[in-house]
Amino acid sequence: MTQGFPSRRETLAGLSVSTLALGSHPAVAAQAKPDPVFRHGVASGDPDATSLVLWTRVTAREPVEVEWELAHDAAFRRTIQAGLVWTGPDRDFTVKILVSGLQPGGRYHYRFRALGETSPVGRTLTLPTGRLNRLGIALVSCSNYAFGCFNAYAAIARDAAVDVVLHTGDYIYEYAADGWGAETARRIGRVHEPAGEIVTLSDYRIRHAQYKSDAGSRAMLAAKPLLCCWDDHESANNPWTDGAENHQPATEGDWASRREAALQAYYEWMPIRDPAPGRTRAQFWRTYVFGDLATLCTLETRHTARALQVDYADWRDRVSSRQEAEALERETIGAPGRRLIGPEQEADLEAAWRASVAAGQPWRLIGNPMPIARTRVPDVAALGLVPDLSNPAAAVLAWKGRWNLPFYPDTWDGYAWARERFYAVAREAGATDLVFLTGDSHSFWANQLADAEGRPAGVEIGTAGVTSPGDFIESGFDPVLAGRLDQAFMDHNPEVLWTDNLHQGYVRLELSRTEGLVTFLSTPGLDRPDARAEVVRRWGLEKGPRGLDLAPV
DSSP states (O other): OOSOOOOHHHHHHHGGGGGSOGGGSHHHHTTSSOOSSSTTOEEEEOOOSSOEEEEEEOOOSSOEEEEEEEESSTTOSSEEEEEEEEEOGGGTTEEEEEEOSOOTTOEEEEEEEETTEEOOOEEEEOOOOSOOOOEEEEEEOOOOGGGOOOHHHHHHHTOTTOSEEEEOSOSSOOOOTTSTTHHHHHHHTOOOSSSSOOOSHHHHHHHHHHHTTSHHHHHHHHHSOEEEOOOSTTTSSSEETTEETTOOHHHHOOHHHHHHHHHHHHHHHSSOOOOOTTOOTTOOOOEEEETTTEEEEEOOOSSSSOOOOOOGGGTTTTOOSHHHHHHHIIIIITOTTOOSSOHHHHHHHHHHHHHHHHTTOSEEEEEESSOOSOOBOOOTTTTTSOOOTTSHHHHHHHHHHHTTOBSOTTSGGGOHHHHHHHHHHHHHTTOOOEEEEEOSSSSEEEEEEEOTTSOEEEEEEEOOOSSOOOHHHHTTOOHHHHHHHHHHHHHHOTTEEEEEOSOOEEEEEEEOSSEEEEEEEEOOOTTSOOOOOEEEEEEEEEEETTEEEEEEO
């Protein structure tokens, strides 16, 4: 991790590198064409101060021995560790090595050999201890193969300001080839494999393999270590502890079996540690400590504690007054005990926050799979924004707006009790200045957070999808109307300072000891590989008298 934090002027000047070609960096250029044996590339991730995970996948028919090497230099003249490992069909020919005994804050190169071939070289790092003056994080989410090339990944691969990548979920999508995004996929040649909705272990493995075949994905994973959490589409849309919206037991079998298949494939295909003793695969949350500068905690909100989400379709004919809408929020959406995270995860979070506060770290970050800001729908019909209610999406939006209901009942907005409990645990630990790094919504967000009593709870920085389109655009609204809806949401919701559903891309967060710079970047031209990144907006992040403040730059 670099030690100096650039001034805003230096940062803005440095953005001119976004015009450089993807192949300008050796570790990126090596990913332009897939290797016949290592066609899914190499990856690293889940680091701590002295260990990290190395990953690859070998294209083979029989069990194969794989050699791995870790070195200080790209030429491997100073090899630190090396070893041999076997892989085969029992783990889909993936290779995952937990390398330990490393130096804190070290930068390394790694590679693999098998079947007479050598993999591309990857770069990685361990987390620092002690003094740290700067940290750069790329925030990504919602990478749907069918909607285009993963150009945000390609841009991140050569973004020199980024130390690590945080992926907050929807790394893959489970839909069939004729499902969401099918028309775009056929036009640009990115049709989902296998053709059906993924349900079995074999299905999930094939889909992961397809996603890692993308050139941008291979470039980013070789260039930067990955930190991640999952959301819903890694298994099926809107799962909860006992099922999922997009799982039909009558035709797709037992939900527990499908979920186990999804989680097994995820652990095989992602550069993450296997569960610690006493933990299950579903208990996938992490704490990362970046010296004396920051602590990042990732969340698991789908499989270990989540109560069944509210489906507004069940309430369309039952809410016909503001009083009934308030009762829905009070008695159902906000009912006490409706959890998103369980007691064990809460205890881990509280311990991490207390340790961070005690160490005097200036930053506490949350890898958050879904929006947490209070986001109610304005009365879009009364505002004249959706005059054509024959569009089903417009009609649903107008219904929510008429009764001032939360936009997404499957996010933290649909679990008001759980959100207040989360804020209370943070407050008791002295962490009222959390920075939520959020995915899921396919929109950019800059949100100023508060609890139900108006006490500061931190800020939220949300990223648009890597490829998944914004909700208003996907609903069939033209860009002008979609922009007006963004503005209406800003005007209506005190916590929403700014939002944008018109772009796909990623967010770069740069932290110094006293301030942060948030850059929202779009990556156009998703129908072909492209490494360009264009600045949409910048916000500064500073500590004020009441906590954290976001302000446009």
